[in-house]
Amino acid sequence: MAQQHNKLLPCKSDGICMICNHKPLESEIVSCRTCATPWHVPCLPLRPLKIFDWNCTDCSQPVDVNHVTDASAPPITCSLVSTIYANENDTSLTGEERAKKSHEVYDRSHKPPFENNNKYNDLYGIFYSKLNCTFCLHLPERPITTLCGHNFCMKCFEKWIKQGKNNCPNCRAEIPANMASDPQINTQLETTIQMAISESVAHGKIFVTISKNHFGPIVAENDPIRKRGVLVGDTWEGLMECIQWGAHFPHDSRIASQSVYGAQSVALSGGYIDEIDHGNWFLYSGSCGNELSGNKRTNKNQSFDKKSDRKNEALRLSCEKGYPVRVVRSHTKKRSSYAPKAGVRYDGVYRIEKWWRKIGKQ
Structure with missing residues (x-):
């Protein structure tokens, strides 16, 4: 009984069964609903009764191999x-x-993942399919790499260890005790993943089908990937990801605008003392007179009063025409209690009710 239970082994990453050393047909494979590990059905001591709600021995209690299978159970299929x-x-x-x-x-x-899909460039697609976490099937956050070469999110790995598991869920290789008690982040992999994501953004991978002078919300028709558009509350890690979804295109300006068309979006980030944010309405200082010559982008005070430039003209035009303006808030908007705790959040469409000229405190 115990000897038979010890022989319960899954298929390896190359699809070869670890018991019979043969590559089974797709119709002979069942996957665990918890860890997604593939198992060769003929090598199991008990045929699963449900193929969509089956846990392997690592994710459930040991099975009774003497249990008689229900004859009415549907056959295992792919x-x-x-x-x-x-x-x-x-x-x-x-x-x-x-x-x-x-x-x-x-x-x-019958299509390989991400084929003809501009959401990911080739490099990012390789990372997504080859380095993703075994449990959540996403690129690992704070990645942990075991000695056998498999990657996991820190949270997923710790949850697995807390369940008393000391083997890799992919290949069943033993996880050393020191790694289980004190897992270390694979900083090289973490850096590589971030570089791949940044590279995807830098090469203009825009996921929505809108132009840069698009006014108003981004609806499902403009979202060929998710088919839902950009919704209020959507949050990204940084402004570069926000650009990819079209909520706010400029990466170095708080205002997306053309003076002859109007302002499409504004970003509430950083900000000035004059600005007030009450959530459903806010006071915005527009484009101010910051001296950017040399290395003066970090100036806290404005060098001169910029009465009217193209960005301010665009805001004025949107105000007079009643154009909708998309608004994103950044965690760097520290003076606002409505700013997200991290990243950049899309907060919907606003309208500019009034504009005026005034010398600011900064």
């Missing part, structure tokens, strides 16, 4: 066939909807 079968038996859908849904599932299964 996830593609099972998904299509479930669609065909969904009585809430019409015949046309069932056919369309099944076709979409089949079409996705």
Whole structure:
């Protein structure tokens, strides 16, 4: 009994079963719903009763190999066939909807991930598919790399260890006790991932289909990737990611504008003493007279009063025409209680009610 339980081993990363040393057919594989590890069904002592709600031995209590399998249990099939079968038996859908849904599932299964998808460039796509965390299937945050070469998020790794697991969920290699008790972040991998993301942004990977002079919200029709548009509350780690989703295009200016068209968006970041933020309305100082010659971008005080430049003209035009203005708030807006604690957040569309000229305190 104990000897048979010890032989419960999954398939390796190359698809080879660790028990029979053969690469099984797709229809002979079942995946754990918790750790997503593939297992060879004929090598299991007990056939799973449910293929969509099955946990491996590492994610559940040891199974009783003497338990008799229910004869009425459906046969194990590949996830593609099972998904299509479930669609065909969904009585809430019409015949046309069932056919369309099944076709979409089949079409996705025969395309490599991220093919013809401008969300990721080639470099980032490689990272996403090769280095993602085994548990959450995303690029690892604060990545941990085990001695066997597999990567995990720090939180996912710690959760796994707290469950009493001391083996890699991918290849079952033993995790050293010192690594389990004191995991160290793979700083080289973390830096590489950040560089890849920044490289994607730098090469103009814009995810939405709007022009830079687009006014108003970004709706689902402009979002070919997520099909939902940019929603109020969407948050990004930095302004560069915000640019990719079109909420605010300039990376070095608080105002996105053209003097002959108007202002499309403003960023509440940093800011001046004169500015007031009450959430649903705010007082904005516009484009002020900061001296940027040499290395003076960090000047706290304005060198001169800039009465009217192109950006201020754009704000004035948007005010007079009633154009909608997208607003993003940054965590650097420290004087505002409405600023996010981290990153940049899209806060929807505002309108400029009034504008005037005044010498500021700075």
